[in-house]
Amino acid sequence: MDDIIKIIEKIAAVPSFSSYEDRLHPLMNELLEKVPGSELYHVPDNNLVAAVPGNRDVKPVALTAHLDKINHFGESPPDRLPFHDDGTRVTGQMDNTAGLAICIWLAILAEKRSFPPLYLLFSEMEESYGLKHHPHLLKNDGKGLHHGIGAERISRFLISENMLPQAVITVDTTPLFKEKKGVALYSEHWNFTGCEPGDPEKKRTDVVRNQLTEIDPDLFVSNNTNDYLHYGAELNRDKSAGIPSLAIEPAIYPYHTINEAVHLEDIARVIRILERWLERTE
Known part of the structure; x- marks a missing residue:
């Protein structure tokens, strides 16, 4: 785990608060330079999309995580945010440092593994906390922004560039387990978005959910809100698209505060x- 902990520490240190996600762009570019053949796209305003070559001739899979952290530090945050590794948990602004690091790590592994091509989707403004509680800490007081705008912009970019993936997996963190360890799986965005899924999307979602729970039968199948909702809704406006959008999330506790912690296990x-x-994705 030493190498991924180093990635987590680097990402955790950057004060990439909502609307200031571009502060993290140089580091993401630096990390992706370690991925042979990767190509990075900037999607206005503060979103990134990376295309990573695969070792099989199949449609790409999209892995997503959000770039923004919640500003719990006020108007004068430190240049480097705190981080601690006690050998069991990593502590700092782990929402969504953990998800970003997992996506980057899988991209690094891709060269030597039998993976499909990957799209890494790194979004702005997943968090709604700042808009609700301290909009004055956001750029331009948060005007013109809303929760999920990054995932929406990335989805429109993928559609316009004919870069549709076969599936989207969002990696975030979940508060559902409180202080206990655990991993949750979310799969039915339509329960929150109100977008009735077409038959292709529903069938493919069932397939992917079953594949993941077969790999790990102890996954906690539930539902909650994050960017997977927006990818599911936006990419399936054409009901024939049939692109499943799911989320897989390690436990985080405490949550939406300073010193969030995630178990290394x-x-x-x-x-x-x-x-x-x-x-095994075909």
Whole structure:
């Protein structure tokens, strides 16, 4: 785990608060330079899309995570945010440092594994917290922004560039387990978005959910809100698209505060699940 912990520490340190996600762009570019053949696209305003070559001739899979952290530090945040690794948990602004690091790590593994091509979708403004509680800390007081705008912009970019993936897996963190370890799986965005799924989307979602729970039968199948809702809704406006959007999330506790913590065992578990799933995706 040493290498991924180093990635987590680097990402955790950057004060990439909502509307200031571009502060993280140089580091993401630096990390992706370690991925042979990767191509990075900037999607206005603060979103990134990376295309990573695969070792099989199949449609790409999209892995997503959000770039923004919640600003719990006020108007004068430190240049480098705190981070701690006690050998069991990593502590800092782990929402969504953990998800970003997992996506980057899987991209690094891709060269030597039997993975499909990957799209890494790194979004702005997943968090609604700042808009609700302290809009004055956002650029331009948050005007023109809303929760999920990054995932919406990325989805429109993928459609316009004919870069539609076969599936979208969002990696975020979940508060559902409180202080206990665990990994959750979300799969039915339509329960929140109100977008009635077409038959292709529903059938393919069932397939992917079953594949993931077969790999790890102890996954906690539930539902909650994050960018997977927006990818599911936007990419399936054409009901024939049939692009499943799911989320897989390690536990985080405490949540939406300073010193959020994620168990290293849960991070390793998510990586193992996605490694196995990517190797069997057709």
